[in-house]
Amino acid sequence: MTVxxxxxxxxxxxxxxxxxxxGAIAAGCRFFAGYPITPATExxxxxxxxxxxxxxxxxxxxxxxxxMAAIIGASWAGAKAMTATSGPGFSLMQENIGLAVMTETxxxxxxxxxxxxxxxxxxxxxxxxxxxxKWGSHGDYEIIALAPASxxxxxxxxxxxxxxxxxxxxxxxxxxxxxxxxxWERVVIPPPEEIKTVERKKPVVPPDKYLPFKPDExxxxxxxxxxxxxxxxxxxxxxDELGYPKTTDPKIQRELVNRLCQKIRxxxxxxxxxxxxxxxxxxxxxxxxxxxxxxxxxxxxxxxxAGIKAxxxxxxxxxxxxxxxxxxxSNNVKAIxxxxxxCGQVVREVERVAKETPVHFLSKIGGEPHSPxxxxxxxxxxxxx
Amino acid sequence: MTVIQEFEKxxxxxxxxxxxxPHIWCEGCGDGIILNCFVKALDDLGVNMDKLxxxxxxxxxxxxxxxxxxxxxxxxxxxxxxxxxxxxxxxxKLTIAVISGxxxxxxxxxxxxxxxxxxxxxxxxxxxxxxxxxxxGGQVGPTTxxxxxxxxxxxxxxxxxxxxxxxxxxxxxxxxxxxxxxHVKRLTESIKKALQKKGFKFIEVISPCPEIYGRxxxxxxxxxxxxxxxxxxxxRHGYDPAKAEITREKIIVGEFIDIEKPTYGELLQKQFLxxxxxxxxx
Numbered sequence: 001m002t003v004x005x006x007x008x009x010x011x012x013x014x015x016x017x018x019x020x021x022x023g024a025i026a027a028g029c030r031f032f033a034g035y036p037i038t039p040a041t042e043x044x045x046x047x048x049x050x051x052x053x054x055x056x057x058x059x060x061x062x063x064x065x066x067x068m069a070a071i072i073g074a075s076w077a078g079a080k081a082m083t084a085t086s087g088p089g090f091s092l093m094q095e096n097i098g099l100a101v102m103t104e105t106x107x108x109x110x111x112x113x114x115x116x117x118x119x120x121x122x123x124x125x126x127x128x129x130x131x132x133x134k135w136g137s138h139g140d141y142e143i144i145a146l147a148p149a150s151x152x153x154x155x156x157x158x159x160x161x162x163x164x165x166x167x168x169x170x171x172x173x174x175x176x177x178x179x180x181x182x183x184w185e186r187v188v189i190p191p192p193e194e195i196k197t198v199e200r201k202k203p204v205v206p207p208d209k210y211l212p213f214k215p216d217e218x219x220x221x222x223x224x225x226x227x228x229x230x231x232x233x234x235x236x237x238x239x240d241e242l243g244y245p246k247t248t249d250p251k252i253q254r255e256l257v258n259r260l261c262q263k264i265r266x267x268x269x270x271x272x273x274x275x276x277x278x279x280x281x282x283x284x285x286x287x288x289x290x291x292x293x294x295x296x297x298x299x300x301x302x303x304x305x306a307g308i309k310a311x312x313x314x315x316x317x318x319x320x321x322x323x324x325x326x327x328x329x330s331n332n333v334k335a336i337x338x339x340x341x342x343c344g345q346v347v348r349e350v351e352r353v354a355k356e357t358p359v360h361f362l363s364k365i366g367g368e369p370h371s372p373x374x375x376x377x378x379x380x381x382x383x384x385x
Numbered sequence: 386m387t388v389i390q391e392f393e394k395x396x397x398x399x400x401x402x403x404x405x406x407p408h409i410w411c412e413g414c415g416d417g418i419i420l421n422c423f424v425k426a427l428d429d430l431g432v433n434m435d436k437l438x439x440x441x442x443x444x445x446x447x448x449x450x451x452x453x454x455x456x457x458x459x460x461x462x463x464x465x466x467x468x469x470x471x472x473x474x475x476x477x478k479l480t481i482a483v484i485s486g487x488x489x490x491x492x493x494x495x496x497x498x499x500x501x502x503x504x505x506x507x508x509x510x511x512x513x514x515x516x517x518x519x520x521x522g523g524q525v526g527p528t529t530x531x532x533x534x535x536x537x538x539x540x541x542x543x544x545x546x547x548x549x550x551x552x553x554x555x556x557x558x559x560x561x562x563x564x565x566x567x568h569v570k571r572l573t574e575s576i577k578k579a580l581q582k583k584g585f586k587f588i589e590v591i592s593p594c595p596e597i598y599g600r601x602x603x604x605x606x607x608x609x610x611x612x613x614x615x616x617x618x619x620x621r622h623g624y625d626p627a628k629a630e631i632t633r634e635k636i637i638v639g640e641f642i643d644i645e646k647p648t649y650g651e652l653l654q655k656q657f658l659x660x661x662x663x664x665x666x667x
Contacts, residue, residue, distance in 0.1 A: 005664075030475075031471070031474070031475045033471060052656065052657055052660050053660065053664060055657075057474050057475060057653075059470070059471075059474055061467065061470070061500075062467075062496050062497065062500040063496065065464065065467065065497075066464070066467035066470070066496075066497050066500070067467075069460065069461070069464040069467035069468040069470075069471065069497075070467055070468065070470050070471030070474070071471060072468055072471065073440075073458070073467075073468040073469060073470065073471025073472035073473075073475065074471040074472065074474065074475035075471075075475075076456075076458065076472060077471065077472045077473075077475035077476035077479065078475065078476060079475040079476075081471070081475070095461055095464075096461055096464065098461075099460065099461050099464075226438050226456040226472060226476065226479060227435065227436055227438075227456065227476055227478065227479050228435075229435040230456070231434070231435075231454055231455055231456060231457075232456050232457075233402070233450065233451050233456075233457045233458075233459070234457070234458045234459065235450075235451065235458075235459035236459065236460065236461055237459065244402075244404075244405060244451065245451065245459075
């Protein structure tokens, strides 16, 4: 049997963080920059061991500002690049996440969410950075964030993150809770030929004809990297199609910022992934993501046993928010239940699109995930209204 | 004749993005001199422009990345060295020059600077030190001399300034030099030496800011500031950088540090070969 250093084909008992690192390597990630932080450190540790084996590059930077800057630099030098962190580090990365958005730099940022604000609960899982993922950096922009709910998905969705980052030239987030990051479960890693990976579009014109920020029809410009002879200028300032600063021309700012949003919005059908369970005839729907979606699944089964027509919509893509899907759902059910490990973040989006349909929010913070019976109780109450 | 046609006649024009000229710098600013010396060094060395990346931060000097005709990155404030580290480590074949100002490199970016020097990442860092934040109108910075006037030290500066060459030498740079914008030939030679040397190299350039810092501190026109550089600068190669503090009476210039030390990339390559051998063997 051939042993692949890049793809560890086979069945493994693996930790979520480690599966994320292996997913990245399988996706073609060859540059990792990071800074230690609980509960994401194991990703950096795995990368420190593994990158050298696959001819990749690992560097521990002086902080998360630097880690984010380094992966942007690495991406422009042609590498698929990633960093991993948790809340406090994620806050520090926001500045350069904005730079990655503005410069259309493909890269992946993993956030293993822990209890917050501030230093909070380093060892406890949470879902408190969902809105920070969407709005954390300054200005208007759209991002892609995927929320795994198992160790298998820590592997699979990390690959998906790289594919989205390369396709849309945008920073893409793997938004996992600390429980999923530290969970040990079975992971099946397929053979390399069964893993779909995507590479960024390259220019098809010679350097003198190339406009580095002129988009194709899909609103994404082909990307020439450093050292390829295209003399690309990259700036965080508002820039024209040549990449040159044009900071006082209203038209250029309007076109650029709208395109950065539209390239994600217009492709949202391609980006949005959901999982549905018993929704066909459901009267009460649970909308959940990450670890609470697992308790929700059990709660829905409990409800069905109790004769309540309940179902589950699990959001795999959290951003862009699957609003069409949730709106459709809200037209078909009597009530929606949203359990989250925060004080109310995705529920705001659900309420925004559900309009008249009652939305029952079940907050749980502190470091204990929801139990199935807690969610079941809310389903039962919701079914009566 | 249009402005661009006139520029095209310049012997170093091919290194510049002429369509972006005239530049933003004030009359008498030292940043244009630094750009001139840098491209002259590229020309003298015959640097492959397809493999050169110029990285800069925010501020007056930060605009330099957009003027040189090669791959270039105008990053966020203070982050050019962290970003350049990513570029260099992901593609070791590229030559990296970071050109930025004192505030960008040593205030907001100070942490990245010392750690890149400590790691000995292969890059040349050129700092235009004009003793204040020029682009935002002249605020106090990490190199502003004691008692100087800026918009945020209206009663005089009470913060002690960094001695950049001492700081850089202590952080582990393999090459440390200081010149003023008056020392055009020596600065060019210094840049050439740095570009040819492996490791983290640092050149401080004392740069006149007649319109902002100079005006507020009554230093006169650029020509007066340049005359002053001639009077008070003293070339002392190999001088102890700890003693090379800039004072009103003296600016010690020259090459302070020129040593050999394995770079981050070299040590990594060694480790890589060892691991690869082990993997093939085992």
